[in-house]
Structure formats: C-alpha cells, structure tokens
Amino acid sequence: MNKPLFIALDYDDQEKMWLFLNQLKDKQGLHVKLGMEMFYQYGPEIVRDLSAKGYQIFLDLKLHDIPNTVKRTAHQLAALGVYCTTVHALGGKQMIQAAKEGLIEGTPAGKPVPKLLAVTELTSISEEVLKNEQHCSLSLADEVKSLAHQAQEAGADGIICSPLEVKAMKSEFNNDFMFVTPGIRPKSYQKDDQARVATPAQARENGSTAIVVGRPITQAADPQKAYEEILKDWSKNDAK
Numbered sequence: 016m017n018k019p020l021f022i023a024l025d026y027d028d029q030e031k032m033w034l035f036l037n038q039l040k041d042k043q044g045l046h047v048k049l050g051m052e053m054f055y056q057y058g059p060e061i062v063r064d065l066s067a068k069g070y071q072i073f074l075d076l077k078l079h080d081i082p083n084t085v086k087r088t089a090h091q092l093a094a095l096g097v098y099c100t101t102v103h104a105l106g107g108k109q110m111i112q113a114a115k116e117g118l119i120e121g122t123p124a125g126k127p128v129p130k131l132l133a134v135t136e137l138t139s140i141s142e143e144v145l146k147n148e149q150h151c152s153l154s155l156a157d158e159v160k161s162l163a164h165q166a167q168e169a170g171a172d173g174i175i176c177s178p179l180e181v182k183a184m185k186s187e188f189n190n191d192f193m194f195v196t197p198g199i200r201p202k203s204y205q206k207d208d209q210a211r212v213a214t215p216a217q218a219r220e221n222g223s224t225a226i227v228v229g230r231p232i233t234q235a236a237d238p239q240k241a242y243e244e245i246l247k248d249w250s251k252n253d254a255k
C-alpha cells in the first residue's frame with residue numbers, strides 16, 4: 016500500500032502557499048493537506064488549482080452536521096477530484112454513511128472515489144480534556160478505538176488519530192483500513208499545540224498508513240531538505 020506523507024499547507028493566503036510549494040522539487044503527485052483556513056478563504060478554486068498542477072489533495076474540512084447536509088456537501092467535494100476528505104467520527108454512523116454515499120454519488124465517471132477519513136480525537140486533546148471537558152468515561156485510547164470501529168462499520172476508509180494510538184488497535188482492522196496520523200515531529204522539533212506526538216519513524220513502527228507534517232517542513236529554513244529528511248525517516252525499511 017502507498018504510504019503518503021501529506022504536507023499541511025496551513026497558510027493564511029495563497030501567495031505564501033505557492034511561494035512555499037515552488038521551493039519543492041518533484042511537485043507532480045506530491046501529497047498535500049488543505050484545511051479550513053485556505054478553503055474558507057479561496058473556496059473550491061484553490062483545490063482545482065492544486066489539482067491541475069498534479070498535487071494529490073487531502074481536503075481536511077472535518078464535516079460535522081446532520082446527515083443530509085453532510086451528504087450533499089460530500090457530493091460537491093467529490094467533484095473536485097480530491098484524494099481524501101474528512102468528517103468527525105463523533106457525528107455518528109448515520110452521518111458517516113451519508114458522507115460516503117455523497118462521495119460515491121458525486122465522483123465523476125471514471126474517477127476514483129475520494130477516501131473518507133473519520134477524525135477521532137484531535138491530537139490537541141489530552142486525557143484531562145477528554146475527562147473534564149468532554150466528560151467521557153473511557154480512556155483516550157479506548158475512546159479512539161471505539162470511534163474507529165464505529166467509523167469502519169459506517170463505511171469510512173480510515174481514521175485520523177494520534178500515531179500513539181495506532182499500535183494498540185492496528186490488528187483489529189483489515190489491511191485496507193487507513194490510519195492517518197498528524198502530530199508528527201522530528202526529534203529536534205518542539206511539540207507546539209500538539210499533545211500527542213511521535214517521530215516519523217515511530218509512526219511507521221506503530222503502523223500508520225500515512226502521516227501529516229506541517230510546520231517542521233513549511234517553517235523550515237530549507238523546506239526541501241526538511242521534507243527529504245522527514246520522508247527518509249518515514250520511509251526507512253519500506254520493503255518490510
């Protein structure tokens with residue numbers, strides 16, 4: 016299975032985004048993540064522009080609404096030709112199923128259906144927040160596992176979770192189920208606002224299917240070098 020490294024394009028305007036991307040080599044087929052900040056500012060056109068240049072796009076909008084609204088939204092997103100997109104697992108099975116139906120129905124003939132990924136608990140959430148703010152009686156690991164099973168049963172292609180939670184539950188899912196993990200930091204990089212982090216090598220060892228890396232690459236003095244080093248760490252022992 017292909018194991019992408021998604022570069023998170025968390026910019027506040029597209030000029031900065033294009034300036035960054037122009038520093039990278041081999042842009043054709045490069046995997047990038049586009050989030051709410053850019054999409055809400057520039058809309059579908061920014062997705063079309065990236066797609067036209069050959070980028071594989073992870074459109075991370077974390078849909079969370081009543082099933083009918085999510086289905087119609089997913090239908091529209093599928094027409095953009097993105098690689099994958101997200102919903103919140105806490106929206107429930109019916110909502111996740113509706114999103115999947117929307118993606119299938121909205122995909123142009125002859126094009127692959129975008130992967131549907133369900134966000135479990137954000138990597139900024141700690142055990143304390145889960146207990147004291149979300150009032151969840153489960154441990155963080157058990158809550159993520161419960162949401163992951165719910166997402167799979169509803170037809171999602173994978174989940175978004177911390178790389179720290181993958182190892183304990185990987186064996187409970189089939190090989191096609193994706194574990195996409197943000198919160199990736201090289202050893203020398205600070206955690207920032209991420210509470211649950213791992214290095215690229217640790218994520219790979221734990222069983223992550225894909226990783227998402229933002230600031231360690233986008234804010235690096237030499238983005239190309241940073242990307243290559245993280246990719247090397249993520250891809251080591253790839254033949255195993």
